[in-house]
Amino acid sequence: MRQLTKAEACRELAVSLSTLDRRIAAGEIEVRRERHGRRHRIYVMLDDDPLKNGLAAKSQGTLLDVAQERIRGLQEQAELLQAQLGLERERNAGLEEACRKERAGRDRMRRVVLVLGLAVAGLFGMLVASVLVV
Secondary structure, eight states, X not given: OEEEEHHHHHHHHTOOHHHHHHHHHTTSSEEEEEEETTEEEEEXXXXXXXXXXXXXXXXXXXXXXXXXXXXXXXXHHHXXXXXXXXXXXXXXXXXXXXXXXHXXXXXXXXXXXXXXXXXXXXXXXXHHHHHHHO
């Protein structure tokens, strides 16, 4: 029997933290609580046999049970990633709009600077011409 942190157990069992917590609450996974100040550290006790890890003590479980639990964990992870992707897409859409507006403003400024430059050049030319005439 090995003692792991919850994060290590999640990685080893390939499940999310919420799935691990649910399985702990259901009594499917043995834990050991160690007092740490006012709180407790929770260690997950895993069997050396991967087929027995996380399965209810009443049943020995099968490879199918392990696979189904892994699939549920992966489905939860996929849903989480899809939600994160949706949020990132929304954020990127806002950034793309801001960039488009910034480019449009920059293009307008370039045109204004060009027109002002031409006006200054014209005025300078008129100044030179008037000095030459005088």
